[in-house]
Amino acid sequence: MKSKIFLYLFVFAALIVLYQFVSANNFQKAMNSDIDGLQSEIADLQDSLQKSQLKILEIQYFSLENNDDALAYYEHLDLKNPVRYIEDKLLETNERKGNNPLVPYDGMESDFKINKIKVLNHKWLLADFSDGKYWGDLVIKYELKDDLSVDFTLLDHLLYTRSH
Template sequence: MKKSLMLYLFILAILMNVFTYMFYSREVKFGEERYEKTTKKLRDSINLVSAKLAEADYFSLEHNENAQNYFDNSASGGKVILFEKLIPVVTEKLLDFNANPKGNPYTGQDQIGPNKFIINKVKLLNHRWIIADYSNGELWGEVLLKYFVDNDDNITFEVNQTWLYQK
């Protein structure tokens, strides 16, 4: 009886070890598969976001080599204007007009009511065009501007088209 009890306990211990081994080996395999799936999803998401960002930045001075070359006047004896430094300067110069008591003149809108129109966001599209978002707190609009940089680094703006959205 004692021998058969020991045999049953020994068989039970072997079965427990086999089941434990199988459980943990499959758990590791399941964890690895889940990690691979998650990693693949994340890579796909990153690639998708990168593609969308590249598509959205297609019209920007930072990614337009032809527009960047426009500011390289060294071949014609002019001076070189670095577009990396030009972008914040042009943006700041345009936003400085927000301090005007009648509002920013480059929104293309006259003051309506007590609030003045100011420019909120600016994006340089290329070597000649800017698109900007403006508002007076109640009304919102967008404006397409031309900008010019002369040899003395003076920046001038010209309103091309403006659009004011309805309430």
């Protein structure tokens, strides 16, 4: 009788060990599968991040901030951020009552005002204007003088025919 109890206990313990082994093996396979999936996601994210960084570099190619040759024109001026200064000066032209004087169109819904500005280099910038419904783009030549005044000259413009 005593030997049968030990035999049953041994078989029961063996079944528990076998269950634990199979369970741990399945758990290990699931973890490996999860790790492989995460590694694949990380690789995809790294590729996506690299593509995004390249896209940002491409977008920033035509910008005064990243053009050392163009920035050299302003080294003698005491400006920490020439781009911001030029943008502020252009936005000051919005403060006049009525349409912005650089926009060669009369606003249809309200006055045309400049919204967004992209300073390309030490001579040109792009600007977006809108009256709230209609919008367009401007190509502007500018000159930042030694006395920190800025002259703006409209080079070209367009008004989109459909509203937003």
